Amino acid sequence: MSAPTFIPFTRPNFNQETIDAVAEVLRSGWVTSGPKLAEFESTLSEYFGGRPVRCFANGTATMKIALQVAGIGPGDEVITTPISWVATSNVILGVGAKPVFVDIDPITRNIDLNKVANAITPKTRAIMPVYLAGLPVDMDRLYAIANQYKLRVIEDAAQAFGSQWQGKRIGSIGDLVSFSFQANKNLSTVEGGCLVLNNEAEAKLAEKLRLQGLTRQGMDGMDVDVLGGKDNLTDVNAVIGLEQLKQLPSYQTRRAALARQYFDLIRTELKSAGLEDLNLELPVESFTDTNWHMFQVVLPLDQITIDRAQVMMELKDLGIGTGVHYPAITGFTLYKDQGYKTSDTPIAERIGRSILTLPLFPAMTDEDIGRIAKGLVGILKKYRKN
Known part of the structure; x- marks a missing residue:
């Protein structure tokens, strides 16, 4: 008797329309960040109720840049959960801040909001909840705590694209919201991610941070006024995302x-x-x-x-x-x-x-x-x- 077909724990799904769309981008000659990225960001903005959205090479970059946009740095503390992909806390360390781990709720397996207040100190600048397996925390309680203590919220919604809170899409509400489009996510661009921001000023800063701090000044000039990296999403990835949104x-x-x-x-x-x-x-x-x-x-x-x-x-x-x-x-x-x-x-x-x-x-x-x-x-x- 032959062995049963192996069932992997996950498998991405890319249909023929997606393959054809990628081929079209490759034939176009413009494969890095360009018109398809702009279209993807615009479509995502509509999905999130008109909020500014910027895309990045991966979901780790989205969280790192969210912390930078929020002004988190050396000497600051960020409250988060110990049950997550290690990128969540690594990016906090990466900007020079300190992760403060709060235990989880045994039912939801997300950060226990009942324990957050006891972890807040004068150095606390933000809360970074993680929506494990796509299940959000109680958003009303989360933001009540953040508002009471004047903290930023950076939602690690890497796994929560398409999730909701009381009928509202995660990302359409809240502060800074980070999603991953890695290969095993519900919406995949193979690698990638997006950050939902609060206004155009934050969006412009995120743009600079993802591409070496670059500011273009007309046709023949440029400037760099912040320290950025190389975290831009390509048109090849973006067109995959556009097709995935349809499905x-x-x-x-x-x-x-x-x-x-x-x-x-x-x-x-x-x-x-x-x-x-x-x-x-x-x-x-x-x-x-x-x-x-x-x-x-x-x-x-x-x-x-x-x-x-x-x-x-x-x-x-x-x-x-x-x-x-x-x-x-x-x-x-x-x-x-x-x-x-x-x-x-x-x-x-x-x-x-x-x-x-x-x-x-x-x-x-x-x-x-x-x-x-x-x-x-x-x-x-x-x-x-x-």
Whole structure:
């Protein structure tokens, strides 16, 4: 019997129209930042209700430049979460500021807003929440805290393109909002990202910061008045984004349908296996706010005899790919060497040690979800402690 088809934890989807659009840009002779980038930024601005938008080479650059636009630098503190891709805190260090990690809510797995006020000091300049797997924090509470303490908010919405808060798109409200368009995101330009800003002055500064601080002065002159980098998005990437935007509604619908299947089938398999008392933690069952960028479970490691890595290997043997998003940042050597300890954020430490990302992408079938649910529960039953 042949092995079952392997299901990766994610797979980008680029249709023939996208391929044709890229080929057209390549034939045009203008492949770096040009007319397609301008069109993409304009289209994104419309998507976000007319707010200024600038695109960048990756989602890390968007956060770095957001911090610079907000005036964050040496001696400042930025409150954030320890459960994120390490870029979130690396960019804070990169501008000379200090990340201050606040523990997470065990249900949403986002920063616990109840604990933010206790972390604020006279050096605190901003809050950088992360919307894990596309689920936003309580935006009303977030901005109430920020307004009370006169803090900037830089939303790490890398995974939240298409998510909402009370019917409003993430990015259409708020302060500085950063998105990633990396290959595994709901909307992908292969690599890239965008920053939603508050006004044209911030947008102009972001433009300069992404291209060596350059200011053009007419046809024959230029000047540099700030220290910038090389973070511009190309027209090749931009045209992919334009085509992806056309497909986004169908992608979102399919992701939500797959997530519903996960909830139903995992619960069915647990009941069938007699494991209803097993503490397998599922994500927040929201079909209004989140974009279902990822479907993550928290394994009941205290109720089974193997660790997460062994669970992942068992699933791989069944033809199922998985991911880890994310271990606690405070456990990385770079951060331990600066005095951070995972014990300071115990919920994040537990979640970071136990969280498992299951496959979720629009091209998956209902049968794929059935295989995954059956495989995962079968492993949990096999290694259940007596």
